[in-house]
Amino acid sequence: MPAIRWQVFQRDNWKCVSCGxxxxxxxxxxxxxxxxxxxxxxxxxxxxxxLCNLCNLGKSNKDMTNLRQKK
Incomplete structure (x- = not known):
């Protein structure tokens, strides 16, 4: 997953898609x-x-919609 990890961060502009x-x-x-x-x-x-650590902690294993698409 390390290579995908960087792709995700770059795609999301290195910010939490939930809180920014x-x-x-x-x-x-x-x-x-x-x-x-x-x-x-x-x-x-x-x-x-x-997601930032705070938003990810709050999410837990809940099935959430794609927060990136809401921005």
Missing amino acids: RTAGDNIVLHVDHIIPRSKGGKNALENYQT
Whole structure:
């Protein structure tokens, strides 16, 4: 996943697609499954999004819509 990780960060402009925070805001960015693997989500670029640690923690394994498309 390391190569895909960089692709996701670059595609999402290195910011959380939920709240807009960036690594410069003193947070950690995560690559998150839009549809969790526990619910059948795939390891594919289109199923990943960038979330900050706070938004990712709040999401847990909930099945959320693609937050990138809402922006």
